[in-house]
Amino acid sequence: MTKQEKNHKFYKPPSFAEKILQIMLSVSEIEGLSGDFEEIHNDYIEEKSKARAWIWYWAQILAYFPRYISNSVYWSFQMLRNYLRIFIRNLKRHKGYSFINIAGPAIGLSCSMLILLFVKYEFSYDKYHENAPHIYRVLREHQGDTTWSNSSEHPLAASLREDFPEVIKSTRVKKNDEVGVVEYGAKRFYEEGIYFADQDFLEIFSFPLNSGEMSTALKDPFSELLTQEMAGKYFGNEDPIGKIIQIEEWYSVKKYDYKIRGVLKNIPKNSHFTFDFLLSYNTMYSLKRGGKDSVETWSYYEPKTYVKLDPYTEPKGLEGKFLAFLRKYKGEDSESEKMHLQPLTDIHLGGNMRFELETNSDMRLIYMFSAIAFFILIIAYLNYINLSVARSAKRAVEVGMRKVVGANKSQLVRQFLGESLIFSILALLISLLAVNLVLPAFSSLIERDLTLNLFHNLDFLLIFLSITVFAGLLSGSYPAFLVSSFQPIQIIKETLRIGTKSSAVFRNSLVVVQFVVSIILLVCTFVIHNQLNYIRNRDLGFDKEQIVTVYTMDMNLKRNLEPFKMELLKNPDILGITASLDLPTTIRRSSTVEWDSQGEQRASEMNFTFVDYDFFNVYDVKIEKGRNFSAEFPLDKKQAVVLNETAARDLGWDDPVGRRLFVQGQEWTIIGVTKDFNFQSLHWRIDPLVFVFYENRGMDYFSIKVNPSNIPKTLAFIEEKWKTFSPEFPFQPGFLDERIDKIYKAEQRLGESFNIFTFLALSIACLGLFGLASFLLEQKRKEISIRKILGADFQNITVLLAKEYMKCLALAAVIAWPIGYFVMSRWLQNFVYRTGIGIEIFILSGLLAFVFALCTVSYQSIKAATANPVDSLRYE
């Protein structure tokens, strides 16, 4: 160091710029060059000024910047190209392995995409209403009942609006009983989607009008709105506004003229109720015989009541005032009645109460499907981890070479993570394609209108992109860190052993996890199917086989049943015929029944239906006490009822026959008690039911018991007779057992979806096992060859190979069974009538997994056992 330099004060260059310089310079240059830069910087300061030095230093760096960037991009591109080349070579060389690695996650991702679409759709129900957060459905707990009911009294809606300022709007909604015949000109169709609603309806819900005036749309009696779809069906290109359409009414037997006040946009499918025609609610005053007073009464429960609350109202606070409200309108004996507000958006996933407008879904279903999606993804990605670890020995030489020529650990980690990411992204692309292909089939299976448009569902794409990236990185990280930690010297000396004990434990535990999930899914599948079979085959208490059902609206036929019945009975293949208001599966009307018990007045809600003389015979329902309706007792036509056992029990008399009941003010005599039968779905207990004899009116259904041997001919016979007796009305026969099956559609759907998903899960697990077995086999090739030379036969070798997996499987079964039992016993609690979870389910699920696994492994074992030992020993 010279004297001059010692006396001098030296300046540091700008530190940030210096840092950039350090980054940009290659390792071998840092010392010399950055020193040089600093020296020149100091020279500038000496000769010129600090500012000039600063500018020079920065200029030097900035001038190099574009070059530096293009350089580094170029070289990382070169590296990437190399990685890709190696990746593609490996992909081609190990086709089976690549297939498993892509197909597994692809199947997993497709399943979870489908499920997510479904779940998203389920959550979208009723959310499109502008006021959705402030709309509530009023639930009532009827007297003596312990479950909430969605039906309420007619005057409730108006009274709520009058008494509570918090209730801004309120409406009643009621579905027309059964179907009606809608007529315009020559067009005449049975229509199911006819609803009644109050004027506020359109202001509460967001069902926009295409044309027509909203404020008066539902004001006057006999006003009608219809949907675009229906407008097209009946009017074609005509403008329907102001036109008159006729609807035939169940209540009044008559045809009524309705004036069309507006056309609604089609109702979105993700609504908890959908309708085609909307009639003004006050129309009902004219339809019912008793007029307005018979409708506006607090004595029975019929419509659903919806309210729109003030946005700043706490619904809980409002509910607190309901007790006083009910007492005001229903008197002191309303003590045990309750009222509750159910948010609109909770309805669809809130499960089914009785008398829902349409079948709802259930939160539990969502949980179940989400769990499946999650588990299938896990199985698929566990495959990746397991196979990569098992196969890492194959890559060891490559890793060794890379390390020798200077790759550092982080580069290798990046390479292997990148590979798993590519696998994952390939899987994503394939699954997007696959989902597009199977979506229509899946939609029809679960009966939802699912669509996938990636541009509209950006959130969906984003979710799956992040799942893919996350799962790809996560599943790639263990193999990546394992592989990058290999010591090149060990690899080259061939002392590296992947098949060490600890990694075998790791591998096997992943296999166990996969089989645990598979076996749980199998248990679920079996239980669901058992329950479905149980429901299908359970004795419902009435005969449901070979019963042809025919619906009619023909009043002429209804008034004059006997000749038709007689005519049909002439055919020896027709064993019986009865007309009734409901089929045993469609009974849903209820009314308050009053009676005296030990001098005390009592009342309860009971279902009722109308039947004729032959109902109990055709359906083979036993009369326990008393007698059936009979033509010998003329009074039966006016005041006789038959109860079911439950109703009789509820009334509390030892012998109810001969006692009296009051329904809506009219007096009835009990003449008999029938055995209970399940007239509702098996989700529920049998409810009290009152049979009323009701001649010549309002019988909607014929139930015709036919001989099973000659059904097509019998049907043709019935149709022929139908055409002579009821020429104007269509003949639409159905079978009762099919109608019953429809009730359990949700369960059936669940069952079918579970079948598919379980099969896929098991397939992915076995796919993984197949790959794993084939790689481990390769490691054991020498061992097997030596054993064969020493005299091991085919059986020995198969057992040797399968033993390890069977141990895993056994462990998995032991873990999975209790979980499956727990989950499914919770599910079964949905049903009042349920099958048990027998030991055979567990044995069967274990056995099935065992067979699957054995088949998978045995292919490999056969290959190994039949191979010539010389081939694998020769090169030594």
Add this chain to the structure above:
Amino acid sequence: MYALTRNEEEILLTIWNLKDDAYLVAIRKRINVVLEKKMTIGAIHIPLTRLEKAGIVESYLGEATPKRGGRRKKIYRQTKLGIELLKRYKKKRDTLWSNFSEEFLL
């Protein structure tokens, strides 16, 4: 035989002249002063790297000074090959220059 550019030739000669102090900054300064031109660092460093790669010069790390922020100098010197090359170039140049006399210019 490696063909030197004019620039490389100048750098090589400067290294020869500077002896043990032939590092980048010194080379640049010397060239700028003697040849009266302004050369950027890159204009020196890139040919130097090229020469080093070709085995004409070699480098070692020398002393550190406070002016350099305590970093050591990267000092260049000719390899045997480099000296051979210089000798050859001198011969050629001398031959070329030998008949040149200032009188002709006037």
